[in-house]
Amino acid sequence: MTVVAANAGWSALIGAGQTLTIVDLEGNQAVDFLVYSAADTAERYSAQDTITAQGNIFLTTGSVLMSNERNPLMTVVEDTCGRHDTIGGACSKESNTLRYGHHTRPQHACVENFLAEGAKWGLGKRDLVSNVNWYMNVPVEQDGTLGIVDGISSPGLKVVLRAEVDVIVLVSNCPQVNNPCNGFNPTPVRLEVA
Amino acid sequence: MERPEAPEGAVWAEHVAPDGYTHRVLARGTVFRLANPEGGACAHVLLHHVDQPWERLNVADTVKVQWNAYGGHLLLSDQGRVLASVESESGYDALCGTTPKGRDMFVRAAAKHGLGKRDLPPSLSFFQGARVRPDGSLHFTGPAGDVVTLRAELPLVVLIANTAHPLDPDGACTRLEVTAWRDQPTGPDDPLWTATPEGRRAFENTHEYLSARGSA
Numbered sequence A: 001m002t003v004v005a006a007n008a009g010w011s012a013l014i015g016a017g018q019t020l021t022i023v024d025l026e027g028n029q030a031v032d033f034l035v036y037s038a039a040d041t042a043e044r045y046s047a048q049d050t051i052t053a054q055g056n057i058f059l060t061t062g063s064v065l066m067s068n069e070r071n072p073l074m075t076v077v078e079d080t081c082g083r084h085d086t087i088g089g090a091c092s093k094e095s096n097t098l099r100y101g102h103h104t105r106p107q108h109a110c111v112e113n114f115l116a117e118g119a120k121w122g123l124g125k126r127d128l129v130s131n132v133n134w135y136m137n138v139p140v141e142q143d144g145t146l147g148i149v150d151g152i153s154s155p156g157l158k159v160v161l162r163a164e165v166d167v168i169v170l171v172s173n174c175p176q177v178n179n180p181c182n183g184f185n186p187t188p189v190r191l192e193v194a
Numbered sequence B: 001m002e003r004p005e006a007p008e009g010a011v012w013a014e015h016v017a018p019d020g021y022t023h024r025v026l027a028r029g030t031v032f033r034l035a036n037p038e039g040g041a042c043a044h045v046l047l048h049h050v051d052q053p054w055e056r057l058n059v060a061d062t063v064k065v066q067w068n069a070y071g072g073h074l075l076l077s078d079q080g081r082v083l084a085s086v087e088s089e090s091g092y093d094a095l096c097g098t099t100p101k102g103r104d105m106f107v108r109a110a111a112k113h114g115l116g117k118r119d120l121p122p123s124l125s126f127f128q129g130a131r132v133r134p135d136g137s138l139h140f141t142g143p144a145g146d147v148v149t150l151r152a153e154l155p156l157v158v159l160i161a162n163t164a165h166p167l168d169p170d171g172a173c174t175r176l177e178v179t180a181w182r183d184q185p186t187g188p189d190d191p192l193w194t195a196t197p198e199g200r201r202a203f204e205n206t207h208e209y210l211s212a213r214g215s216a
């Protein structure tokens, strides 16, 4: 069991059949997440293949995280939150300049964590793709307007993922302080591989 | 197939057959137009910055920065810069990506620019799409739109696969027409530069990058 501090990254190799549990300890904390096939890291999570395979943009119990080769990488076997995001991607210093102003460039961001954790496994910039945002709620309104809203995550909620093949997972405990995805106050999360 | 009609000085004029692909390097400022003459094309598109292809289309940033999943006037890279601007009322699909057939075409098109599977991020599609219901479920909306005009705001590798939308129950499409001609990139006096604060900052980032490397 590991507690990942607010703003920090984490990564691990998870064997086929093992589970990863992600607990939002204090509530309202987005956890950015990427997963790769350990046998060939060019095969990785594909948000678009996941969305079209299940016909739904939200992840919950029963959702299968599909690869770019349309193979299952992990399955959500338990989810006490009910809805997680597939379309918002990760925050970065670069996109922060667009959304919140040039003055936010020095702030820490999820892409920084992904690059640092990915480097431990030989993964680089080219390997970053649209990620899962556990505990983030991004509804799409009728005209396409995106919300990044607050409100469905509370302390102690958990997601349990089962690895379908040997996988490498990268986690960024989102440091974003400019929108409500972390309640403007990033907090620790607990991860457990079993 | 015959070449489509193109304006004087065109740098690209091509019909892309159903389940065909095309690719081209385009200079900054080039305008490229996708047309849907028979109404059933589905153009799956990827854009890479030709000088540093690790910088490429980021659909998540594109929808998030413009606050809309169904369309916007800027196609953004992961570096907070504008790869291309879009003139289109019909929008695009940034959610569903392509099919295994489309992906196979992207793999081959990318290989012709020295790019591999790691260089293929999520893609956009034009002329076919889907909408999201309140519960998150998707429904296919079928064909929409007959022309989309894009402007290269950085020098680009453009990869295009013309194949059915992944949610299309028929799994078929019709030919796509691509034409391109030299023109100017968006400048500070163009209304698009200042249309939104987010877009203005994306153009500023692009200009700052080009200035520093001596090509603005």
Ligand SMILES: [Zn+2]
Pocket: A032, A090, A091, A109, A110, A111, A174, A175, A176
């Ligand atoms: Zn983040």
